[in-house]
Amino acid sequence: MTASTQTPIIPIKSSSEPPAVIAPATDIFTARATRFEQLATGHTLGDWLRFLAVISRTQHDALQKLPVLPLPTADALQQAREHRMPPLPAQHWQRDPAWHGVLRQLATTVTPAAPEAARADLARIATLPADKLEELAERVLHTELYGDDAALLPYVGAALQVLWTGLAQRVGAGITVLDVLGVCPCCGFLPVASIVKTVGETANLRFLHCALCNTEWNLVRVKCAACDANDGISYRQLEGAGVKNPEAMRAETCDSCKSYLKIVYTERGGVDPVADDLATLALDILVDEAGYARAGPNLLLVPGNG
Ligand SMILES: [Zn+2]
Ligand SMILES: [Zn+2]
Structure with a gap:
């Protein structure tokens, strides 16, 4: 993996032109939690939506504590722009194992708010070895959201969202829309x-x-x-x-x-x-x-x- 500590990319755009790409807001997960709480009121799935609000708030806290991880080098970012490739590709970026800690902390933190049926899954996450976590991550990043242990995948997804959102915020909006319009210009995901x-x-x-x-x-x-x-x-x-x-x-x-x-x-x-x-x-x-x-x-x- 190549790494550098260069300054963030400044988006280049004229003042009259709206941005083609918008980096994630710093309060994305707290705003999402608030919205989940609003939507839960009077909703038949209210308990589940309130639990998702707790997960979103935990994602916010995890994002604040995320270590400063290596970004692509300035050259790699420039190449990604020139070739219209996502600079942090979901399926190829060598993800930092920092996300394991995010996942385990998230599982512990949300357990008191979790539905009874989810508690065994959350307890299990704390016991899984790193290679199993990586296997689950591969399934999420290839959108294979089914099969054995499928109930663990939303938590794995939530932890990976923290990792990628933190990186995307630092890469900033200085990336271009890809030729393939339906995938993310930052990570190539859907x-x-x-x-x-x-x-x-x-x-x-x-x-x-x-x-x-x-x-x-x-x-x-x-x-x-x-x-x-x-x-x-x-x-x-x-x-x-x-x-x-x-x-x-x-x-x-x-x-x-x-x-x-x-x-x-x-x-x-x-x-x-x-x-x-x-x-x-x-x-x-x-x-x-x-x-x-x-x-x-x-x-x-x-x-x-x-
Ligand atoms: Zn179509
Ligand atoms: Zn993305």
């Missing part, structure tokens, strides 16, 4: 959802939100993030009594590749792509039944296990 901004210089622009490092990148609206198609895009939302603000979250479905990704609108403020995604699993069931497959994962959820 988006969890997209978000349409409504205020400031990014108003009316749509950004995809990375499921791993929380970087956001611009993608024009009415375009499939998975296959780039512009035709055959449509939007579905939940209807009926008891659905709060259905228009705030829609599923953008693509008839070319039969995939979908959710799109969240920020009109009411305080939304979070990860939290709002998990509060609207009924929408996933709706579009799944209509024959569309989800284009990007939510690492806090094991499909069929949540």
Whole structure:
């Protein structure tokens, strides 16, 4: 692994142009925790959403305590820009074992708030050797969120999010959107959802939100993030009594590749792509039944296990 301690990259952009890439905010995990708590009120999955709020707050604390880890060298960052490659690729970056400590600490900290059924899983995490943790990480980073020990994967995902978010914050926004529009320009991972901004210089622009490092990148609206198609895009939302603000979250479905990704609108403020995604699993069931497959994962959820 190459490393340097160079100064952070300063984003280069003209003052009139909105950013194409937005680095993760320093308060990303506390804002997410607050949103989970809001969404939990009156929700049928309220207890689970409140537990996820505790996980998000623990992620924030872990991020503050994360050691200063090596970043790609200035040359490597420059090469990544020139070749339009992600500088911190999820599947190839030699991750620092510091994330093991993040995971074990997270498992201990969230246990008092955990549902009874999750406590044995959390206790087990403390006993797993490093090579087993790395094996679980490989599964998360290759989005193989099923099989033996699948119940452990959301915690592994949460710890890896801390690691990658910390690195992404330090690399900053000085990275370019890739030729492959549907993957994160910072880590090459898939988006969890997209978000349409409504205020400031990014108003009316749509950004995809990375499921791993929380970087956001611009993608024009009415375009499939998975296959780039512009035709055959449509939007579905939940209807009926008891659905709060259905228009705030829609599923953008693509008839070319039969995939979908959710799109969240920020009109009411305080939304979070990860939290709002998990509060609207009924929408996933709706579009799944209509024959569309989800284009990007939510690492806090094991499909069929949540
Ligand atoms: Zn990313
Ligand atoms: Zn498509």
